[in-house]
Amino acid sequence: MEKVNLREKLSTFRDYFSPRIVGELNGQQVKLVKFQGEFIWHHHDHEDELFYVVKGSFDMHMRDKTITVNAGEFLIMPHGVEHKPVAKEEVEIMLFEPATTLNTGDVENEMTVKNLEKI
């Protein structure tokens, strides 16, 4: 058993939209991800997702509204709801979601990451 320092783990990678696994519990995973720019519209049929902003901010676009999430805030995206994360500048996020969650949800394309690295 070891504690995890978010800043330290985040310093080990620089690529965008490629979540790393930093913890597992109760069938859920804790992931860290960095990104800048636009992700794709998608939803998750079964998984709710928590986005906690460690550094920076991002806009979570939904079909009917957009919510800006800043450092020290989190947003829970319920399963079934279409969403698209967008960040004007680099943002660092901690995700908490079931181990079964695919980053692009119902979509599979060049942004899909299937085998996540554990760091």
Place this chain on the structure above:
Amino acid sequence: MEKVNLREKLSTFRDYFSPRIVGELNGQQVKLVKFQGEFIWHHHDHEDELFYVVKGSFDMHMRDKTITVNAGEFLIMPHGVEHKPVAKEEVEIMLFEPATTLNTGDVENEMTVKNLEKI
């Protein structure tokens, strides 16, 4: 759907060892708790728990070692492992754990909190 600002939620209560629920997803809950001093030795038969330090630091005592967890760090306590959180000064923590988790685990005493407030 609303985002949650940790600092804002933490400013709404002052009592120790009394977790508040600030989010729910996938049968798990996100809780915020403040404490100073010693909690009790306990374990959870089925639930793993994640302790993320928002502010301050605390010592997680286990029977064979102690791990100090500082702001920006988390520790995952696997089910079945006896532990006792201790903080010399006030610490603010975000917990991720199954909705079934009782704060005192296998022990029930005056520190047990059964009906957690949602804030």
